[in-house]
Amino acid sequence: MLSLLSVLAIGLHSPSQVLAKTDTGNVADRPVLAEESSGFSTMGKAGNGNEETPGAWYIGQTPENLQPDTPVLLFVPGLNSVAQVFWEDNDMYQTAYQAGYQTAFVQLHDAGGENADMWDNGSLLASKIQEISNHFSGKDITIVAHSKGGVDSQTALTYYGASDYVDNVITLSSPHHGSQLADLAYSSEAGWLADLIGMQGEGTASMQMAYMENFRSMTDSNPDAYRNNYFTLGGTDWGSIFSSNWFGGVYLSGYGPNDGVVTAASSNLPGGFELAIGEWDHSTVRTGMTFSVFENYLAGDHLIDSDDFSIAGGHSEAIPPDYNQWVQGGPLANKEALMVEVEENVKKLTLNLLTAEPISTFKITKSSGKKVQANVQQSRLDEGIFKGAHSYTMKIDKPESGEWQLEMLSSKNDNAYLLVADFKTNPYLQTNVAQNFITQDDLYHINMDADLFDEDTLTATYHVTETRNPQNEKQWTVKGKSNLSQKLDLKKSDTVYNVTVDIAGITKEGNPFKRTIVDSVYAK
Structure with missing residues (x-):
């Protein structure tokens, strides 16, 4: 039997919770829920597993070494995510606190169970920005947004009147041009799986490459689009083979360097300033390890000369995809066998299998009829576009040409699968x-x-x-x-x-x- 990793359940912290101290004696473990957050209720069909309250926002403890004339840092989560990702199993909040910054965190519609597009999230975020500004007596706000939260933030500032409350915007691997994984979620092959695990929502749909290309054509020509300075970071690491970003990293490898969810090219905002393309995956880019990269750009009182602007790690550029993958998917009832065609001169074959429910058998047979004894890596994806799916990965060096058979056995009748066979060969x-x-x-x-x-x-x-x-x-x-x-x-x-x-x-x-x-x- 294949063992699977469990998913950490994240709960809502009540306003009455006392802030715990770490060994430093200064750093709060978590922010507290602001009283101004009442009035919103949990929404959505809980398709992504979240049960938080959209519109709720949190305030961090005021640091003893509060820096004068610095903005409040508002952290905005991404697709299918919640505000807690910035302080649970993450030192981003503590890093900002220790650096002397006041902080706030917001729940968007995705926190209530069903992801939303940039229009709904942007409208909600704009209203929360005003509340947060009032709470801090009109002090400037700088947004630090992860993933789709960067797109939601630009929408709030450009279309819903929040730009006057905001100084700068830092986006951490935001899909400003979309993600090819969103295209995959709506493909004829992945639709069964994406629908079964609840990931075909308005937010996923809005991250398709074509949708975002249209959004860019509308937004970049809008005179309000860049009233605020935008600074972007992108990543090129996928994490460990057990991580939630590995499947996406392999799939996106045909489109260029990526962090497992977003390509480096997509993280680059046309009217923004690219700070760095670094060795972060889509999860680590939102942790305290990137704080020092963007800290000097949190306040916008200084003038920026784009001609003198230096970029760490090099520019990100879109490259033509190599399309060296075969994608197959559909319902999985009890037993399923697939034939994988392998041509000559393939240097490596990587089989990436996602299922809605766990499977008990994953067997590979060579074209010669011999069973393959290989290490199948397994995990459950706990974030991203295919959040909730069970992942199985297998690598085969220099596979012999011919028909390979992949056999899957499911103990659940209501199951679905998505197989991506990645061929390392000339495109x-x-x-x-x-x-x-x-x-x-x-x-x-x-x-x-x-x-x-x-x-x-x-x-x-x-x-x-x-x-x-x-x-x-x-x-x-x-x-x-x-x-x-x-x-x-x-x-x-x-x-x-x-x-x-x-x-x-x-x-x-x-x-x-x-x-x-x-x-x-x-x-x-």
């Missing part, structure tokens, strides 16, 4: 990376290296699904290299569609191969 596919916006007359471009394959054997199966109306789905199959690029026939304008394309064929050496393209487009 064969290429798309037009600038095709997030598309019209009725535009082709969705797919190019292949024709020298490597028998062109007559190539097939491409398109799945095009309206994100907010998954019943609106079309599927068709085409044959031959000349037919790989297709018109998508999108009926609704100003709408995000998921595009999943399964490509199969035979190499020149006679071995079958499969690859999957997962993308999103915005119909203009």
Whole structure:
């Protein structure tokens, strides 16, 4: 039987709790709930497992070494997250306290059980910023936002009138251009799993690459978008193989350096200042270890000359994806066997399996029929877009070509799976990376290296699904290299569609191969 890691349950601290002291005698273990936070109730269907109160906010203890003329630091959590992530199993609050800063923490809609888009969270956050400002007698606020909290924060400041209360904004690995993991969650292959674990919410939908590309086109041209200075950090580490970020790191590796949830390129805000791309994963980037990186930029009284602005760790740049993955998913009832096609010259094969419920068996058989004795790493994802899923990872160096069989056995009837097979080899596919916006007359471009394959054997199966109306789905199959690029026939304008394309064929050496393209487009 496979053992699984448990998830830490996070509770709501009452206003009457006494702040505990650490061994230093000065640092509070946790902030206290502000009395101004009454009036909001728990909402949502508890799809992400959170049971906090949206709109509640907390205040940290005033440090004895309070620095004069410094802003209050307001910490904003990300997708499917809660305010407690900044002080439970995290020294960010203590680090800010020891540095002499007053602090506040806020619960957004995601804390109530169902994630929300940047519009709902931005509106709620703007009202809380005003309350917090009043509590601190109009003292300036600097936002420190993790992940999607950075997008929610810019929305609050740009569209809901909160910019006058805020000095600077620090974003910690925020998906300013979206996350390809959100595209994956709405793909034809991952939809079963994402829906079963409750992760197909408005917040996830708004993090699709096409949705965020449209958000950027609207926001970056807004005269209020950069009234405040924005400073960004991004990460390139995935944590340990047991961590919640490992699955995402492997999947996103085809899109460039990433922290397991967000690519370094996506963490870069067009009108902001990139402070650093460092060796943090999506969890450690929000801890006290990054505080020293952004501390000098918490107050905005000084002028910033972008020509003289130095960036630690180098610039982040988007790169064309290599599409060296095959994605398969669906319902999992009792026993399921999948065939994984492996072509020649694959240096490494990584199998990443997610399930909604634990499985009791995960077996791999080589094309020769011999069972593989390999170490299967297992964990439960406790945050992110696939929060709550059970993860199983297996690596195979220099796999022999042919058909490999993967066998799964589930003890639950109501289960679902998502398999991502990652091939380390030279990429064969290429798309037009600038095709997030598309019209009725535009082709969705797919190019292949024709020298490597028998062109007559190539097939491409398109799945095009309206994100907010998954019943609106079309599927068709085409044959031959000349037919790989297709018109998508999108009926609704100003709408995000998921595009999943399964490509199969035979190499020149006679071995079958499969690859999957997962993308999103915005119909203009």
